[in-house]
Amino acid sequence: xxxxxxxxxxxxxxxxxxxxxxxxxxxxxxxxxxxxxxxxxxxxxxxxxxxxxxxxxxxxxxxxxxxxxxxxxxxxxxxxxxxxxxxxxxxxxxxxxxxxxxxxxxxxxxxxxxxxxxxxxxxxxxxxxxxxxxxxxxxxxxxxxxxxxxxxxxxxxxxxxxxxxxxxxxxxxxxxxxxxxxxxxxxxxxxxxxxxxxxxxxxxxxxxxxxxxxxx
Amino acid sequence: xxxxxxxxxxxxxxxxxxxxxxxxxxxxxxxxxxxxxxxxxxxxxxxxxxxxxxxxxxxxxxxxxxxxxxxxxxxxxxxxxxxxxxxxxxxxxxxxxxxxxxxxxxxxxxxxxxxxxxxxxxxxxxxxxxxxxxxxxxxxxxxxxxxxxxxxxxxxxxxxxxxxxxxxxxxxxxxxxxxxxxxxxxxxxxxxxxxxxxxxxxxxxxxxxxxxxxxx
DNA sequence: AATATTCTAGAATAATATTCTAGTGGTTTG
DNA sequence: CAAACCACTAGAATATTATTCTAGAATATT
Numbered sequence: 189x190x191x192x193x194x195x196x197x198x199x200x201x202x203x204x205x206x207x208x209x210x211x212x213x214x215x216x217x218x219x220x221x222x223x224x225x226x227x228x229x230x231x232x233x234x235x236x237x238x239x240x241x242x243x244x245x246x247x248x249x250x251x252x253x254x255x256x257x258x259x260x261x262x263x264x265x266x267x268x269x270x271x272x273x274x275x276x277x278x279x280x281x282x283x284x285x286x287x288x289x290x291x292x293x294x295x296x297x298x299x300x301x302x303x304x305x306x307x308x309x310x311x312x313x314x315x316x317x318x319x320x321x322x323x324x325x326x327x328x329x330x331x332x333x334x335x336x337x338x339x340x341x342x343x344x345x346x347x348x349x350x351x352x353x354x355x356x357x358x359x360x361x362x363x364x365x366x367x368x369x370x371x372x373x374x375x376x377x378x379x380x381x382x383x384x385x386x387x388x389x390x391x392x393x394x395x396x397x398x399x400x401x402x403x404x
Numbered sequence: 405x406x407x408x409x410x411x412x413x414x415x416x417x418x419x420x421x422x423x424x425x426x427x428x429x430x431x432x433x434x435x436x437x438x439x440x441x442x443x444x445x446x447x448x449x450x451x452x453x454x455x456x457x458x459x460x461x462x463x464x465x466x467x468x469x470x471x472x473x474x475x476x477x478x479x480x481x482x483x484x485x486x487x488x489x490x491x492x493x494x495x496x497x498x499x500x501x502x503x504x505x506x507x508x509x510x511x512x513x514x515x516x517x518x519x520x521x522x523x524x525x526x527x528x529x530x531x532x533x534x535x536x537x538x539x540x541x542x543x544x545x546x547x548x549x550x551x552x553x554x555x556x557x558x559x560x561x562x563x564x565x566x567x568x569x570x571x572x573x574x575x576x577x578x579x580x581x582x583x584x585x586x587x588x589x590x591x592x593x594x595x596x597x598x599x600x601x602x603x604x605x606x607x608x609x610x611x612x613x614x615x616x617x618x619x620x
Numbered sequence: 621a622a623t624a625t626t627c628t629a630g631a632a633t634a635a636t637a638t639t640c641t642a643g644t645g646g647t648t649t650g
Numbered sequence: 651c652a653a654a655c656c657a658c659t660a661g662a663a664t665a666t667t668a669t670t671c672t673a674g675a676a677t678a679t680t
Contacts, residue, residue, distance in 0.1 A: 206627095206676095206677085207626075207627070207677095210627090226536070228444060231666085231667060231668080232667075232668060232669085233667075233668095241628075241629090242628055242629045242630065243628095243629080243630070243668090243669080243670095244627085244628055244629050244630070244670095244671090245627070245628050245629075247668095247669070247670080248626080248627060248628075249627085252668080252669075253668070253669090317533075317536060319595070320442070320533060320595065357608065358600065360589065360592065360598050360600070361585075361589065361605055361608060361609075363588075364584075364585040364586075364588040364589040364592075364609075365585045365609075365612055367588060368580075368584035368585035368586070368587060368588035368589070369577075369580040369581045369584035369585065369616070370580075370584070371584060371588055372579075372580040372583060372584035372587055372588065373576065373577065373580040373584070376576065376580075379535070379536065382576050384574065384576070389577055392573065392577060393577075393580075393581075396581055396616045396617075399615060399616060399620075400585075400612045400615060400616050401612075404615075423657070423658070426658090447635085447636060447637080448636075448637060448638085449636080449637095457659075457660090458659055458660045458661065459637090459638080459639095459659095459660080459661070460639095460640090460658085460659055460660050460661070461658070461659050461660075463637095463638070463639080464657080464658060464659075465658090468637080468638070469637070469638090
């Protein structure tokens with residue numbers, strides 16, 4: 189078994205890209221199956237048929253069904269993280285550390301979430317629902333990713349906290365205040381329980397996030 | 405099959421409470437299994453053994469595994485709804501419709517969430533994770549419940565919106581702003597990713613919720 | 621080219637959910 | 651009270667699905 193979640197490239201032979209492509213393809217098709225029927229609802233045989241491979245091949249690449257699900261999850265999270273970094277980097281930072289900068293930063297955080305979810309609704313829905321699924325080896329990869337990610341965000345915001353532009357709350361609380369409403373709305377919308385799409389409220393959520401954490 | 409999720413009482417014979425008790429017991433034990441091993445991880449046989457019954461009995465009462473999972477979910481939501489109603493009713497309403505009343509109401513909403521989650525962490529964790537599991541017949545029951553529930557909340561808050569004490573936003577957005585942060589924090593805490601327990605932040609979340617939706 | 625390794629196949633197996641048939645025991649009703 | 655009825659229990663039989671295994675094809679390394 190290859191034990192490589194389809195995103196790192198650590199080839200033993202060469203950059204055995206043929207196989208890597210296949211894995212990538214499997215991930216994408218598996219996502220579709222999972223989205224369509226749920227993880228439990230999709231059988232290995234469905235994935236085998238949809239990908240035109242064999243059980244042997246699937247198990248060679250991933251080891252078991254859960255590992256496929258984990259890989260899809262992690263790939264999603266990385267895709268999102270990339271967008272978020274891009275948004276924050278585009279803002280630049282470091283020069284003038286004033287209230288406006290903080291405000292724009294918080295908004296960027298919300299925008300990144302709203303935009304990724306709106307662009308990749310299926311993947312987002314999957315990611316929301318299956319964090320708990322990631323176990324074992326994959327769990328370590330994931331928490332490494334998350335640490336990196338959290339550090340990145342912390343570094344971006346901590347100066348503003350020191351400047352007393354953002355409330356001095358634990359970072360977990362700040363994160364929940366900023367992103368919680370977006371995620372809660374998104375979950376309902378993605379599940380088809382809300383009519384109005386998330387992005388219609390992009391500005392409302394961005395502004396509310398700022399109000400929630402700024403120093404009054 | 406009895407097709408009764410263990411909460412309504414619509415006996416055909418008499419109030420065949422013996423059977424009803426058994427169902428109730430099954431639900432509680434099933435919850436423990438689900439919490440401990442996840443829904444997929446618990447086999448019908450585990451539940452059978454833990455409840456000292458037979459597969460036949462389980463299938464008679466619930467029809468299939470998913471229906472057990474749904475019933476556990478719905479029972480949880482009703483348990484929470486009851487607490488919330490209690491909190492809001494305790495406030496009384498109708499007399500003086502001023503800003504303080506609205507403020508206290510919003511805080512009560514947050515308190516109810518925080519308190520239920522803190523009191524029933526396992527159940528809460530389960531409920532967070534398995535809404536999407538509810539299907540078919542159970543889905544209808546659930547959406548009936550939810551409508552009732554949403555109406556109740558709407559009725560409580562709409563006067564304050566009319567009085568321009570709370571922002572005039574779609575009720576879905578208001579709900580997300582008030583509860584989103586709590587739920588997001590709770591998910592992480594329940595998953596063991598945060599150290600500090602939710603209830604430590606009860607006041608912070610309550611106040612932030614009010615700031616987020618009050619008319620500035 | 622020879623060799624080693626990854627990868628693919630699909631049959632065999634194992635684990636698990638679900639169905640089925642036969643009963644048991646309590647409830648209603650004549 | 652008895653006899654017909656119906657909810658309920660049991661567990662064996664079946665069906666579905668994940669996983670393992672063995673053999674061989676493809677690909678890379680020397």
